[in-house]
Amino acid sequence: MDNEKNTAADGVDASADSGEPRRNFMTSCVAGVIGAVVGIIPTITGLLFFLDPLIKKKNSGAAVDGGVEKDAEGRTKVANIADLSEVPERITVYNDKEDAWNMFLKQQVGAIYLSKNEGGKVSCFNVRCPHLGCSVEFRESQKDYYCPCHLSSFALDGSKQNKIPPRSLDDLGFVVDDDGDIWVKFQNYKATEATRIPVG
Ligand code: FES
Known part of the structure; x- marks a missing residue:
């Protein structure tokens, strides 16, 4: 009997040991999950708090602190109409750029020619020649835009004057607000093509 009792007792103990x-x-798994949740929530909250102003400004179109002033359509302010004349003014255009981790403020993205004719009509052209992308320059004596790379020219309205460029100068969309400020939607287009293909 003693042997049977011992055997039964041993069986209970063995079962308890295996559990x-x-x-x-x-217990370790549950503790691990709870620990991970407790650790992740403050991290995510902190990240959202840190990024929130940036996210809000990007979504609203407002300028990031120290960045380029933009409207809700992504246009940048480049000049005031009161400062323009019939002589085209070359203006460098800046924008904020970003990659997955960083934002680079006020980066040069290109340049435009802005002018205003006698009737007050504003013209806005990308300075890049549509042939191979050289910068055109305004010639006061000829009253035209001239590309020194392959000796091409464009009239004041941007139309090409010879057969080398595949198309006329690229005019860019803009709006003039109540204060006379001009907001340009800057865009580069692929060179060598007869039709305008946005790039960048
Ligand atoms: S790049 Fe302007 S004509 Fe060739």
């Missing part, structure tokens, strides 16, 4: 590691494992 202990499992309970420890489950």
Whole structure:
């Protein structure tokens, strides 16, 4: 009988021993999950708090602190109509750029020619020649835009004057607000093509 009791007792003890590691494992798992959740939530909250002003400004179109002033359509302010004349003014255009991790403020993205004729009509052209992308320059004596790379020219309205460029100068969309400020949607287009293909 003693042997049977011992055997039964040993059986209970053995069963209890085999359940202990499992309970420890489950406890560790639960503790691990709780620890991860407790750790992740403040991290995510902190990240959102840190990024929130940037996200809000980007979504609203407002300028990021120290960045380029833009409207909700992504146009940048380049000049005031009161400062323009019939002589085209070359203006460098800046924009904020970003990659997955960083934002680079006020980066030069290109240049435009802005002018205003006698009737007050504003013209806005990308300075890049549509042939191979050289910068055109305004010639006061000829009253035209001249590309020194392959000796091409464009009239004041941007139309090409010879057969080398595949198309006329690229005019850019803009709006003039109530204060006379001009907001340009800057865009580069692929060179060598007869039709305008946006790039960048
Ligand atoms: S790049 Fe302007 S004509 Fe060739």
